[in-house]
Amino acid sequence: MPYKRYKSSVSLSKPEKVELMNEYISFYSDLIQKHDCDVLNVKIPREIFSIFLDDIGSKLNEYAIKMAEGGPVKDFLDSNPLPPHMKELLPDDFRAFSLLLNALKQWVSAESLSTDRFLLGGTARQTCREAVSNCIVTGDELGNNPELHHPLRDGRPPIYISKTGHDLIEHKNKQSDNQPNNELLQIMKTLKKEKHMSWVLIREGCNAIITRSTQHRPNAMSHANTIIKATGMSATEVINFLNLHNL
Incomplete structure (x- = not known):
């Protein structure tokens, strides 16, 4: 079945949209209290x-x-060749995979924007802005550069909050995330030291798992699988984690 973008069966007038958002802001103001x-x-x-x-x-x-x-993708890759040494290290299936990921990222971005318009239509940002003048986090005026923030990514509209309010939310989020991240990082570092691994080979092994490539150095897959088993992460998650910590 071909993909079909969700569209609301109800068309709200501008006053109805503003009223809906006013109720929404009031709802969250009460929850914050x-x-x-x-x-x-x-x-x-x-x-x-x-x-x-x-x-x-x-x-x-x-x-x-x-x-x-x-x-077409193979033709595109052939028309955009790599230097000889790099060509040996980047198999075509991995290059195609990377192009697919980028296309998927663009698709997700477009569809995510579409979810914001499900209730409020093409004037979603303007309606969100008109519904609030003060930040519901700090109580201060929104200022010149407010941030659109999604309380929950289930289709409900974003809320404009001040830059300071957004920073406060992100700071609390990082505090709650740091503990498990630190534990995972420590697990990886301990295994790396005990088993004489390298971040490069772990990354190479994860890429090989993702792309099912056989072009990797000895021990790369073994290193990657050891980390995956110990952390419970997927190969993609391991690579993202390494990127996050500049490893």
């Missing part, structure tokens, strides 16, 4: 979507391999 600003940063555990994400990853692998064998 009762539960602090944590209510503006609610996230569903990622592991709930692990099967779905694995399916997407498998599809990307399949398409990358197929596209690297022939067709």
Whole structure:
């Protein structure tokens, strides 16, 4: 079945949209009074979507391999050659995979913007701005550079908050995230030292797992699988984690 973008069956007038957002802002203002600003940063555990994400990853692998064998993507890769040494290190299926990821990222970005317009239409940003004059986090005026913030990514509209308010929410989010991140980092560093691993080979092994490439150095896959097993992360998550910590 071809993809179909969600569209609301109800068309609200401009006053109705503003009233809807006023109720929405009031709703969150009350929640903040009762539960602090944590209510503006609610996230569903990622592991709930692990099967779905694995399916997407498998599809990307399949398409990358197929596209690297022939067709428009293969033609594009051939028309944009790499230096000889780099060509040996970057197999065509991985290059196709990278192009697919970029296309998927652009698609997700466009569809995410579309979800913001589901209730409020093409004037979503303007309506959100008209619904609030003061930051519901700090109580201060929004100022010249307010931030659009999504309390929860389930289709509900974003809320304009001040730059200071947004920074406060992000700071609390980092505080709650730092503990598990530090534990994972320590696990990786301990294994790396005990088993004489290298970040380069771990990364190379993860890339090989993602792309199903056989072009990798000895021990790369072994290093990657050891880290994956110890941390419970996927190969993609390990690479993202290494990038986050500049490893």
